[in-house]
Amino acid sequence: ARAPRPTPRADHAGRSVPVRLRIPAIGVDTPVIRLGLAADGTVEVPPITADDRAGWYRYSPPPGSTGPSVILGHVTVGDHGDGVFRHLGRLRRGDRIEARLENGTAPRFTVRSVRTVAKADFPTEAVYGAVGRPELRLITCGGPRSGGEYRANVIVFAAPDPPHP
Known part of the structure; x- marks a missing residue:
C-alpha cells in the first residue's frame, strides 16, 4: 500500500498516541504501530511482517485531536495471506x-x-x-491488481461520535 506524499505536519509523538484499533463490523481488533515517511517521501506502510497490525501516520494528529488522523493497513501481504484491512471496503456509512x-x-x-x-x-x-474537528482516515490497497500490485486505494472517512452526556 503506497500512499502519496503528504506535507508532514508536526510530529505528535509527545501526545497520547493510538495503540489499538477496533472495527467491529469487519472483525478488526488490532495493535497499532507508529509510521513515518518512507525514503522516497511517501507515507510509510506497515512492514510485510505486520500483516495483523495497522499503522498510525505519526505526522497526522492522534485520533480524537483536531485534524485528520491517518491509519494504514494491508489488504494482503503477498504470499503471507490476508492483511488486517482485508475487509475495509465492506464498511458502510454508520459503522463504528x-x-x-x-x-x-x-x-x-x-x-x-x-x-x-x-x-x-x-x-x-x-x-x-x-x-x-477530529476525523479519522483508514487506508488500504484495493481495486484491480497489476504486476502483483493493487492499482487503487480504499479510503474510509470517519467523523467523531457525539459526546455522551
Whole structure:
C-alpha cells in the first residue's frame, strides 16, 4: 500500500498516541504501530511482517485531536495471506470505529463514506488536508491488481461520535 506524499505536519509523538484499533463490523481488533515517511517521501506502510497490525501516520494528529488522523493497513501481504484491512471496503456509512490511546481514552468514530480511488488520482487534500474537528482516515490497497500490485486505494472517512452526556 503506497500512499502519496503528504506535507508532514508536526510530529505528535509527545501526545497520547493510538495503540489499538477496533472495527467491529469487519472483525478488526488490532495493535497499532507508529509510521513515518518512507525514503522516497511517501507515507510509510506497515512492514510485510505486520500483516495483523495497522499503522498510525505519526505526522497526522492522534485520533480524537483536531485534524485528520491517518491509519494504514494491508489488504494482503503477498504470499503471507490476508492483511488486517482485508475487509475495509465492506464498511458502510454508520459503522463504528474505536481507537484506544496510550492514556486509556478511546475516541469513537462513525464511518461517513468509503471510496475506492485509483492511486494516480489519490485525493491527497481530502485525506491529509486541514479540518476543524477530529476525523479519522483508514487506508488500504484495493481495486484491480497489476504486476502483483493493487492499482487503487480504499479510503474510509470517519467523523467523531457525539459526546455522551
